[in-house]
Amino acid sequence: VNQTVSNSIIARWWNWARENLFNSWVNTILSIICILIIYNVVWGIFSWAILNGIWEAKDRRECFAILGKDEAGNPIHGACWAGVREWFNNIIYGRYVKAEQWRVNLGILILIVWLAPLWIPDLKRKVLIGFGAIGLYPFLGGYLFLGGERSWFMSFMVALAIIVFCYNTVDWVGAKAFRVSLADSLRWKIVNRIFAEKQHTYALMSFFATVAVILAFLIQDWILVDVNWVRLGGFHLTLVISGFAMVVGLPSGIILALGRRSRLPIIKAFSVTFIEVFRSVPLITILFMATAM
Template sequence: MAETHAETALIFQPKPARPAPAAASGPVAWMRRNLFSDVPNALMTLLGGYILFVVVGAVLDWAVFGAVWSAESRRECLDAVGRAGACWPGVAEWLPNMIYGLYPKELVWRVNLGFLTLLLWIAPLFMPRVVSKVNIGVSAVLLFPFLASYWFHGGEMGLLWRVFVAAGIWGFVWVWATALSEQFAGRPIGQTLLAALGAEDAADADQRRILRIAAALLYVAALALTLAWRLEEVGTRLWGGLFLTLVISGIGITFSLPAGILLALGRRSDMPVISMLSTAFIELFRSVPLITILFMFNTMMPLFMPEGTDVNQLLRAIVAVCFFAAAYMAEVIRGGLQAIPRGQYEAASSLGLGYWRSTQLIVMPQALRIMIPAIVGNFIGLFKDTTLVSIIGLFDLMSMARAVGEDTKWLGLFIEPFFVVAMIYFVFCFAMSSYSIGLEKKLAQGRDRG
């Protein structure tokens, strides 16, 4: 009887799954399904491949194989290959200026340190076990600019500015303490600190007091550091290149999202004054080109200021870009809010949530997820639109690329610098677009969820 049961179990034992046929999976199957599924598709694939082969081949022949890599002037490049190949020595000589503008070469480490700090600040956002990502992101938006502004500009600091810079140092330390505690210890930084001090068993009031004292001591140490910290001043007139482009676009992108959310909520508000003011702001800045707004803020704004008041030119450009970007972002967010079904609002009300709680917990997260492609598209457009600041005398990346061809040694060298600029813009825009697609798939909002 036992043998019969064993034979039956052996007969009905599931067989291991076999691999899919070669014709249904793998690169060949993908090509057959996507590139050669029918005759028109195959013809378009062959035509596209031919165009790609010709274009890429011509670019490589001009930029790599037929290029000049060592020369003292553009005349030597023309004598060597004429206009058939690229002249890269001029670009290499001007590359530091294309990145940092006229920033003193011995001080560019401050710019590098500032952007490295930003990367380290947002790195915990990509750690899987870190749960305080919202707080870390908010701290980067609110505190990092104070720290970075002193590194980039330097000079004498008033007491109030030292307080803000110290807050930036305190925030950076708090971010990494929080990230390490949650990533490796699996608990909030407060519990880790209490455990290190042997105060885990203390009363709740005592624990809160200990944590407040520890935070205050850390801030006092950061403030003492700023009091002993002296950096040489570098005026904004020396800022330029990719550095200036990232500063203007970064501040504009950072400001536009929260400001756009507030403006969108204000435009949909039931309070007439709030709705009217928000609508007027949005329509005013959306109805005027950015170039006009830059001219207005650069030339007209000082006329409305008290006599003797001098507003930094870079600050004027940043304010103009921020206002323009916030108006466009407000309409994007409003579109997302209108896409939320009425039932979501009613469900929030049935749970007893007020306006702000329902907006924060239910409505706004859904609206932002829906509008991820439009939001990132707005960011990409703003990043490229910052080239317009060159018309008001700021030497951004495009201006520095144009300056290469105006140098007497490299007079007329324009194609190569602008080719490099195009590649830089492509890398940054493609990175933002790829992150957007990944985030969209992660949140399961896109059509392609594979």
């Protein structure tokens, strides 16, 4: 049975290739050329990364010494994975304090779990989950990454972010694993008995705010070690900057695009000027580098 299934799969693939890749002499020649190019690229990468890769070495010079030269006297090229292993911590965390790197891991894990429901089909309240992450995660993530003393407002926002994160996580895990939604349970079993239907949203918001105030009191003495922002770096800093740029850039772009179509001269002039100036910055950089280099 397995041999029959494998033969049918091979036959389907061969028929597809014959109909799409080798259906004329021009396509046959182009397909063979592309296959040779792909083979050479893949084999070159595999040879450089795996076959000739160096995993144990003290420095880059020792990598070159181990690789040596071929029979023609040309240097053999290969990946120096020993250097990557040595600098892996700096690549990921930059100069972040090693004893506090668990905070970076925890912050990224919280963000992944918080945004996971957005990729789950047939799950309700995705818009609220997304806006909750955009509005609240920066406070929780920012405090995890930087630490230090907190104001009352910061304590409240961190507590609110923790509550909303836990609520969302329990809600979507329960909805997918046990077919029981925490949000629906709160709404139907508790809120409906106390408040009118029009007051449900305000009741839930008041509930979250009240619990956040209580939690803010409880975590007031929970203070993380202060980490100077200049120690942020590596892949972690890249994620922070790219996330901030996406969160701020999309709504800003929409607002500026609408402002450019505004009938008010001041708003239109500001939007057009802002867009044209910042749109020309990459071109100016390219022209400058082309002239200087």
